[in-house]
Amino acid sequence: MQKINKCININEVDKEAKKDYIDRHSPFIHCDSTATAGEPFAVTVKMGSEYAHPDDFDHHIESVTLFDGEIKLAHTTFVPGILGNLKVNSTTTFTIVPTGKKLNLVAHGYCTKHGIWESIPVEVTVN
Amino acid sequence: MQKINKCININEVDKEAKKDYIDRHSPFIHCDSTATAGEPFAVTVKMGSEYAHPDDFDHHIESVTLFDGEIKLAHTTFVPGILGNLKVNSTTTFTIVPTGKKLNLVAHGYCTKHGIWESIPVEVTVN
Amino acid sequence: MQKINKCININEVDKEAKKDYIDRHSPFIHCDSTATAGEPFAVTVKMGSEYAHPDDFDHHIESVTLFDGEIKLAHTTFVPGILGNLKVNSTTTFTIVPTGKKLNLVAHGYCTKHGIWESIPVEVTVN
Amino acid sequence: MQKINKCININEVDKEAKKDYIDRHSPFIHCDSTATAGEPFAVTVKMGSEYAHPDDFDHHIESVTLFDGEIKLAHTTFVPGILGNLKVNSTTTFTIVPTGKKLNLVAHGYCTKHGIWESIPVEVTVN
Numbered sequence: 002m003q004k005i006n007k008c009i010n011i012n013e014v015d016k017e018a019k020k021d022y023i024d025r026h027s028p029f030i031h032c033d034s035t036a037t038a039g040e041p042f043a044v045t046v047k048m049g050s051e052y053a054h055p056d057d058f059d060h061h062i063e064s065v066t067l068f069d070g071e072i073k074l075a076h077t078t079f080v081p082g083i084l085g086n087l088k089v090n091s092t093t094t095f096t097i098v099p100t101g102k103k104l105n106l107v108a109h110g111y112c113t114k115h116g117i118w119e120s121i122p123v124e125v126t127v128n
Numbered sequence: 129m130q131k132i133n134k135c136i137n138i139n140e141v142d143k144e145a146k147k148d149y150i151d152r153h154s155p156f157i158h159c160d161s162t163a164t165a166g167e168p169f170a171v172t173v174k175m176g177s178e179y180a181h182p183d184d185f186d187h188h189i190e191s192v193t194l195f196d197g198e199i200k201l202a203h204t205t206f207v208p209g210i211l212g213n214l215k216v217n218s219t220t221t222f223t224i225v226p227t228g229k230k231l232n233l234v235a236h237g238y239c240t241k242h243g244i245w246e247s248i249p250v251e252v253t254v255n
Numbered sequence: 256m257q258k259i260n261k262c263i264n265i266n267e268v269d270k271e272a273k274k275d276y277i278d279r280h281s282p283f284i285h286c287d288s289t290a291t292a293g294e295p296f297a298v299t300v301k302m303g304s305e306y307a308h309p310d311d312f313d314h315h316i317e318s319v320t321l322f323d324g325e326i327k328l329a330h331t332t333f334v335p336g337i338l339g340n341l342k343v344n345s346t347t348t349f350t351i352v353p354t355g356k357k358l359n360l361v362a363h364g365y366c367t368k369h370g371i372w373e374s375i376p377v378e379v380t381v382n
Numbered sequence: 383m384q385k386i387n388k389c390i391n392i393n394e395v396d397k398e399a400k401k402d403y404i405d406r407h408s409p410f411i412h413c414d415s416t417a418t419a420g421e422p423f424a425v426t427v428k429m430g431s432e433y434a435h436p437d438d439f440d441h442h443i444e445s446v447t448l449f450d451g452e453i454k455l456a457h458t459t460f461v462p463g464i465l466g467n468l469k470v471n472s473t474t475t476f477t478i479v480p481t482g483k484k485l486n487l488v489a490h491g492y493c494t495k496h497g498i499w500e501s502i503p504v505e506v507t508v509n
Contacts, residue, residue, distance in 0.1 A: 072207070079201070
């Protein structure tokens, strides 16, 4: 059975190497906590917060996917080298237009060596 | 041979229907005119400027792709309904880190009924 | 936390509607049980076995992904209507070249209404 | 303006190096010349015929796309290394269900160093 790695609070992690490993692989969702129905709403998915993943040809963040619950909204693939082969936080901003009562945003990031990583979900109230 | 539709200046187009058709299918690149080598640089691809494309299940903007010259940097696919099935300009912001002397940005948008459309290219000086 | 639906043996399921629902959403991997290192090896991912999923504009199999363990090998996206809007088992054959001692193949299928579904994994011995 | 490289008959090319370069980058469509409406129809897209492209981390066939005229049917992305980092013809078989009178199949292949390449189109009669 395939493993989906879940983001956890790295402040509760002892070892620096492990904090780095977990943080740089985890997608973080940045957006307002409320949205307006029928209006464009920006959602940013950033890989890592305090640490950044390498952008090497054989080891890079290949994609991020944004979901509302189980429903995929958008999926971005990246070519290695897009970040100059530097350790920079991959950052993508999607525009969505919510129509229901709330959004349950969750993101996946995919590393070509360490698989799928899932963000902490973010609930957005839609007015 | 497959047709790649090229964005043109709609101010030179007579008919409103044709202006609308061309504009809403054309990707437009929005970014600064200069970038700093080794630093993150935001590039926004927006579909349409004065008009917006439908977001219907059988007729929507399925993807945008960002290139530097002939080299693909990133590719985003969208699920129909992401824009609430409304006419809203699909907008995605990518982060890239330039390393050379200049960028020759060009974007493709893909409509599920009207094929591939190419943006006006944008040259960015990298310092 | 996002749900990854796992394929199960539908013969152990009582209700016909549930058998249909599970089967048509599950990817099945079809390939030889042994492969030769350095030689092309065909792997087919077929959605459903006894039942087939609809190919409607607002409800279709949008993609299949093939993994070796946690590592993504290939990802195919489908436009709705590719199967003539009929209930036909989506079938894609990938070619891979194994180099190690074994493959742990697993596939994901994605339905635009019912999310991600994971296949029964298939182990292939590489000689 | 972005260049879409078109496949040409390499027998009319003098230099071996150029034949190799053109052939290994060109997608070739392999399928029956007639199809039956409403029935599954297999279409194989193979990169190269007499030559094969490298599968290096910084230089590989990243994707193939199958179109019917201007309409995208399916798009497959490949992770470098899927072909064991060997020179092997990337081969993918899609299943489509035609409904009209004919198919105008065309494929794009994308090389991470040499851009988009378009196949010779293949017309299929649908009965």
